[in-house]
Amino acid sequence: MSDSILVRAGRPYGQEPVDIVIEGDRIAAIAEVGTATADRVLDAQGCVVLPGLVDLHTHLREPGREHAETIESGSQAAALGGFTCVHAMANTSPVADTAGVVEQVWRRGIECGLVDVRPVGAVTVGLEGRQLAELGAMASSAAAVRVFSDDGLCVHDPLLMRRALEYVKAFDGVVAQHAQDPRLTEGAQMNESELSGRLGLAGWPAVAEESIIARDVLLAAHTGSRLHVCHVSTAGSVEVIRWAKSRGMPVTAEATPHHLLLTEELVSTFDPVYKVNPPLRRRADVEALRAAVLDGTIDIIATDHAPHPREDKDCEWAAAAMGMLGLETALGIAAQVVTRDENSGSADGGADATDSTDWQAIAQLMSVAPARIGQVADQGQPIEPGSIANLAIWDPSVETTVSGERLASRSGNTPYAGFTLPGAVRHVLFRGRPSVVDGGLA
């Protein structure tokens, strides 16, 4: 474990190249290129070096649905995507609503050893929305849970939501809300719009998301508790959050790569690979989300990586499961979308789409801020001597053509099959050890 590693000539945050020396689990030194030596050298010439990415919203499916994903396969997908930490959502079977289950997930993550697996605890017992789960026991467990969410389902009962927000203050927890009014979305199949009307698919109105967010920011302000809004998908939600932040309300928010890139028009193919919760929205929503990511209204990009086995997508739209893979494509999409020039992000990519990528912003959106919201001390640290060496090293000189079969995830439900995304993850260091070298698992 004492072998030192030299990351040669990488560009931290896309800036001037340096040599980064790692000893043990920490960055030991940052030196001028060509001046440092170590036992092992990882070439990072021309590459962007970022703090290891932190996903606040990942479905690893274990325990219970191991045919879709396991903690091991999900960890591999995460590492290959540049992540050094993922938050495993609670909607497993059994549900992660007790200290026992969250500790099991946490231990399995350590055994896999590719990323920090931080379990998210359920807010309510069995995600049933009736009774608070043992939030304190999960917080005090070895897994030290800080993020609580019934994701997949909305904590709809306003009183229960209030109590959850209040209760987690005792251990500086955060409630991550899946904002979806269940009555307004009964049977909903896609964004409610002119298109849903024409396709005859039951609509999922924007107001079903926005009304819950409006209620929750007011509750958060009233209780003085931290609220995190999962997968914001509409322009109206952005406005509500912007208003709440302007009032100093304690709210953070995330957007997913797919909501930053894809629009509802894809649904007219009736191909369920585009079926996701919340649904793909209008172009105007995508543009509002991009602006919100750039101006800080949205704090983080989170994947909502949601693996599903083939049979759950190889069917008619109404029968299909909701969700998309995201871990291995998130950074390439972010590189296109998070730019200094707001207009230069484009859907069809190419390597020069990343000339104006704002790497400082990506480090904030995909590492520093999610680590802060999730209270993960060892993640999202600055690239400087003394920091834990969690690093993602990204090569902008290549392109990646996405293929479901080539992804490490056990499932293949990527909506980006055939897309060419800019760049590729070249190396990843997890707590000072390489988890990915030259684009493959170390």
Next chain:
Amino acid sequence: MIGRHLLSAQDLTSADAVRILDTAGELATVTDRSVKKLPTLRGRTVVTLFFEDSTRTRISFELAAKRLSADVINFAAKGSSLSKGESLKDTALTLEAMGADAVIIRHGASGAPYRLANAGWIQGSVINAGDGTHEHPTQALLDAFTLRNHLRAGSGDLAGARVAIVGDILHSRVARSNVALLRTLGAQVTVVAPPTLLPYGVHTWPCDVSYDIDDVLPHVDAVMMLRVQAERMAGSYFPNELEYSRRYGLDSRRMALMPDEAIVLHPGPMNRGVEISAEVADSPRAVVVEQVTNGVHVRMAVLYLLLGGRPEELMVEGADR
């Protein structure tokens, strides 16, 4: 010209639609000359794949295929795949293995025929016989055929014809296909319903929208009444059947508002006393039974054209017999 599949009325150009209607007209003539069966599709296999019960639509297609001498297989898939019966994919692979030349699918899920046609599971033609709340293109074709017979002496398009479609537009595949097809054929369509039963964005549809049937009826050449299902009450779309019937039902008083020659259509099955009164349903202005007859001819025409028949051929065969 009309492609390999018939999935949506929106895919038809005016020329396509007129050709289908003309072909249906020829086939009707042939059938009237008591030639019940044409040899056109001999040796071809046509499957009716119904995930929803609809005996009348299935029988209409079955009759159409048999009159063209096709081998017909009726495949009633019990329960939709939503209830975890056999999946659509496995059913499709089975039909492909049986060598189906055309699959006529009725499914409760909007878009299911698109999956069948585009997922790479089968090679044959796919005909949409009603998918969820999306489309029912052959119903629109038979309605257009019926309208054309009454309003345009059975030829050409429907330019200038005024048609109102009344009822549960939101959940109606018949309405979606009819709005598209009638518009393509040049008709002026008005949809009439309480606002709760109109889809989001209906103002972008190529039709007028009204909440008041009494305003519309004096200015139509035809009115199409849609079936209203009792379960819509549970969804709070309207208070109760009585109020619906009073505000949107077609009874004798309302029928009297229509111009004398205007006709009444209904895709069936009718809820007598709800959207249509018994007097109206049984009046000579209601062409419901004709619609059923026309359905067979139109479906013959669709099968004929999709599976490669040519009208010239038809003329010869018809004449020979």
